[in-house]
Amino acid sequence: MLDLKKQFARGIYIYAPDQTLTHFSGCLIEGLLDLGIPVKTNATTLTSRPVSMPLRRVDLKELNAEPLTGFSAYLVDISTNNAFIPFEGVDPAPVAYITTSDVSAFCSVPEPHILFAAHDSINAVKPGN
Numbered sequence: 413m414l415d416l417k418k419q420f421a422r423g424i425y426i427y428a429p430d431q432t433l434t435h436f437s438g439c440l441i442e443g444l445l446d447l448g449i450p451v452k453t454n455a456t457t458l459t460s461r462p463v464s465m466p467l468r469r470v471d472l473k474e475l476n477a478e479p480l481t482g483f484s485a486y487l488v489d490i491s492t493n494n495a496f497i498p499f500e501g502v503d504p505a506p507v508a509y510i511t512t513s514d515v516s517a518f519c520s521v522p523e524p525h526i527l528f529a530a531h532d533s534i535n536a537v538k539p540g541n
Contacts, residue, residue, distance in 0.1 A: 416447055420484040423450030427479050427488045427499060433458045434491045436512045436530065438466030445470070452477040481505075496521045 424444060426437055433441070433455040444451050453475050458467060479486070479502070486507045488499050494513040508526040511519050516529035 417449060420444075420449045422482060422484040423452060425477070425479050425483040425486045425502075426451065426453045426455070427486060428453065428455040428492075429488070429490065429497050430492050431456045432492065433467075433472075434489055434512055435460035435464070435466060436491070436510065437487075437489045440487075440510075441470070441475070442466050451475055452483070454479060490519070491516075494519045 426433070426441065428434075428437065431454055433453065435458075437453075437455075438458050438460060441451050441453070453472070454477070455472060456476065458465070458472065460466060479499075481502050483502070483505055485505055486499060486502050488497060488507065488509045489511075490497055490509050491512045494511050494515055496509070496519075499507050506524075506526075508528065509521045510528045512530040513519065519527065519529060521527045
């Protein structure tokens with residue numbers, strides 16, 4: 413069985429290109445913290461509906477750090493622009509991307525990166541791969 417706490421003992425860095433966390437990223441951070449996995453981010457603000465605002469009891473300033481090397485993994489939230497943004501210099505840690513954009517079906521990232529996308533649609537016609 414995979415021990416997530418051990419696998420990500422050096423923490424996960426969540427990078428927001430515009431320094432704004434999406435609701436999804438906020439919820440993900442809450443879950444990681446609940447699991448005892450350290451999290452850092454460059455974000456200074458969070459967008460969400462007040463009724464379901466994640467991180468209500470977390471001060472983002474305490475999670476704020478530059479995206480230095482040494483984390484177990486990196487996650488780049490590209491929901492705002494829905495386009496690949498190179499995130500380099502953190503080898504050998506894996507870098508994955510997330511987008512919760514309504515048009516996320518049209519987003520892609522190059523190998524070997526992983527893209528987690530919401531709002532995918534089998535009805536969307538996406539040119540290429």
